[in-house]
Amino acid sequence: MSANRSFRNVTRIGPVQVGTAYDSRGREKHTAACTAPRCGFSADYDSRAAAELAARTHRCPVR
Template sequence: MPLNRRFRDVTRIGPVQIGTANDGRGREKHTAACTAPRCGFSADYDSRAAAELAARTHRCPIR
């Protein structure tokens, strides 16, 4: 069954978008995902600060 998340509080830092959603157990998770073509970076974090730090330090391997 695919995961259907409803993101709220979506922001963008460079090519990386950060969104907040609840996981299947009701806990709040923060996702950082790069929107650059062929990059493929995305990760879930427990805190918003960690997701924002990942977005600020992310460097796409594809140039």
């Protein structure tokens, strides 16, 4: 089942975008996803601070 989320409060930290959305159970989730080609990093977090920390410390393996 694919996630069809409507993100709000989207910010960009380097190549990583951080956005807030509700999951299928109605809980607020924060997602960090790298937009660099062939990187593939994305993760969901319960707090905005955790997602922003992941965005700040992310290093793409492909350069």
